[in-house]
Amino acid sequence: MKEEVILLPRGEHTPDETVVELDKFIIGQHLAKRAVAIALRNRYRRRLIKEQIKEDIRPKNILMMGPTGVGKTEIARRLAQMANAPFLKIEATKFTEVGYVGRDVDSMVRDLVELSIRMVRSQKLASVAPKATERAEDRILEILLPSPSGKHPLSGFEKDSSESEQVPMSTKENGFMKSTREKFLSKLRAGELDDKVVEIDVTESVTPMVEVISQSGVEEMGFNLQGFQNMLGNMFPGKRKRRKVKVAEAKEILFHEEVARLLDQEEIQREAVTLVEESGIIFLDEIDKIASSYQTKSGPDVSREGVQRDLLPLVEGTTVLTKYGVIRTDHILFIAAGAFNVSKPSDLIPELQGRFPIRVELEKLTAQDFRRILTEPQNALIKQYQALLKVEGVQLSFSSLAIDRISEIAQEVNSIQENIGARRLHTIMERLLDEISFNTPQKIQGCIEIELDTVEKVLTPLLKDQDLARFIL
Numbered sequence: 001m002k003e004e005v006i007l008l009p010r011g012e013h014t015p016d017e018t019v020v021e022l023d024k025f026i027i028g029q030h031l032a033k034r035a036v037a038i039a040l041r042n043r044y045r046r047r048l049i050k051e052q053i054k055e056d057i058r059p060k061n062i063l064m065m066g067p068t069g070v071g072k073t074e075i076a077r078r079l080a081q082m083a084n085a086p087f088l089k090i091e092a093t094k095f096t097e098v099g100y101v102g103r104d105v106d107s108m109v110r111d112l113v114e115l116s117i118r119m120v121r122s123q124k125l126a127s128v129a130p131k132a133t134e135r136a137e138d139r140i141l142e143i144l145l146p147s148p149s150g151k152h153p154l155s156g157f158e159k160d161s162s163e164s165e166q167v168p169m170s171t172k173e174n175g176f177m178k179s180t181r182e183k184f185l186s187k188l189r190a191g192e193l194d195d196k197v198v199e200i201d202v203t204e205s206v207t208p209m210v211e212v213i214s215q216s217g218v219e220e221m222g223f224n225l226q227g228f229q230n231m232l233g234n235m236f237p238g239k240r241k242r243r244k245v246k247v248a249e250a251k252e253i254l255f256h257e258e259v260a261r262l263l264d265q266e267e268i269q270r271e272a273v274t275l276v277e278e279s280g281i282i283f284l285d286e287i288d289k290i291a292s293s294y295q296t297k298s299g300p301d302v303s304r305e306g307v308q309r310d311l312l313p314l315v316e317g318t319t320v321l322t323k324y325g326v327i328r329t330d331h332i333l334f335i336a337a338g339a340f341n342v343s344k345p346s347d348l349i350p351e352l353q354g355r356f357p358i359r360v361e362l363e364k365l366t367a368q369d370f371r372r373i374l375t376e377p378q379n380a381l382i383k384q385y386q387a388l389l390k391v392e393g394v395q396l397s398f399s400s401l402a403i404d405r406i407s408e409i410a411q412e413v414n415s416i417q418e419n420i421g422a423r424r425l426h427t428i429m430e431r432l433l434d435e436i437s438f439n440t441p442q443k444i445q446g447c448i449e450i451e452l453d454t455v456e457k458v459l460t461p462l463l464k465d466q467d468l469a470r471f472i473l
Helices: 015-023 031-046 052-056 070-084 106-142 170-192 225-235 248-264 263-281 304-316 350-354 367-375 382-391 399-416 423-432 432-437 452-464 466-472
Strands: 062-065 087-091 157-159 166-168 195-202 213-216 217-219 239-246 281-285 319-322 327-328 333-338 359-360 396-399 446-450
Touching: 015 031, 015 070, 015 452, 031 062, 031 070, 031 263, 031 333, 031 359, 070 087, 070 327, 070 333, 087 106, 106 170, 106 195, 106 263, 106 319, 106 333, 195 327, 217 239, 239 248, 248 396, 304 350, 367 382, 367 399, 367 446, 382 396, 382 423, 382 432, 382 466, 399 452, 423 432, 423 452
Parallel strands: 062 333, 062 359, 087 281, 281 333, 396 446
Antiparallel strands: 157 166, 195 239, 213 217, 319 327
16 A cells, blocks of 8 residues: 655654654655754644743744755655645745846745645635535536426425415425436436536626736735725626536536635635744745855856845745735745855855754765665655556566666766766666657567666666766766
8 A cells, every 4th residue: 555645733743753754755864854853843832832932933944055956855845745834945046136137035925825825725625525516416407307397306395376385296296306316416426417418607707807017027916906806806796607518517617616605715815824924834945046156157147145135034034915915924934955066155144144043964865875766765766667657568677786787877977977966867767768668558568677788788888978978867
């Protein structure tokens, strides 16, 4: 049975449990795993505090240093997944400025809120989906079941032509209607009626679109734009239009209409905002590229220190205006990462350095690490290729010697060229399995084992030719 990531409510993992879960997907980097595990647990501890001091306990932001491809991003992403927290990965270089080209730094908080809205909505949707499906089925059955004159097919009553009150159906008629409905419902759920054409009333929204164009693109206004659009929606209610569609499409349309009726959008927004403020995680990648000493060989220079000073208020704790209201960033956890092969952490402005008190250095990957990455994690690269080819009838396997050689080649190429860490394995595996992937399933079926000879035959010629290896591996 396939193992899944254990989700506990908002960080209730103990630090050692967090490390064990991360070990299932990331090889090595124990110090980084310990740092994020402690940060996650401290959030849980803070939520249990009842005293006023709770507001003064700020998250201890983390700075990860290490070459690309060693697991920095994956550690942060898996942590957020385990904590069931909104997570945003963004490149610090997106905010570099020439005049002012790039994005407003506040946009990362707005993006995080949008992600949180989708998370909360998905959770709410799971709880109302059964009821919405039932309502949608009822509406389709009301259309499919022809009602006798003056009778509603589902109500169990008929209208008397001379009197205003409803007269109950006979027991026989009522039983017949229920039996017919059950038969139609069974066929509807089995998909037997999907190709039948029905007429349904669909609401067409006519709410005017309100957007403000700013120098960083389409940005939200300072006031609650969502509320303003809702107000306009009430002033211009949607029209009802009759459409002919197949039952399969009608089920989908009516399901979404019922979901919209059952979900409380204001409650979703409130929960999403709270989730961002209390549990949000922002991963700032390539932060070394905005250090003042970082030099590029081409392209216009940028005000790197200006970008750092723009980021500083967010990391320190400030308020950001979004279309869902004001968001406080005081308790958002920031995890910054960079290779720092040209610059060093001390090249960042002192104020920003001080806001990342926890610093961990990630280790370079060895051939043994590459071997473990290929085989041990739940999402190991070899397991991924095996799953891809298995769906077309190919059972792929690798000999132990072949895996050892692939790992050695990855380390060797990283040492003589740019070190891109575990990403080198993707390049090597694609080259190694190119012929098999192309010829499956037309020419290749059954069991295939990759032996040492195959690895040598495909990869060694490329490794010997440095110019060729530079472009292919």
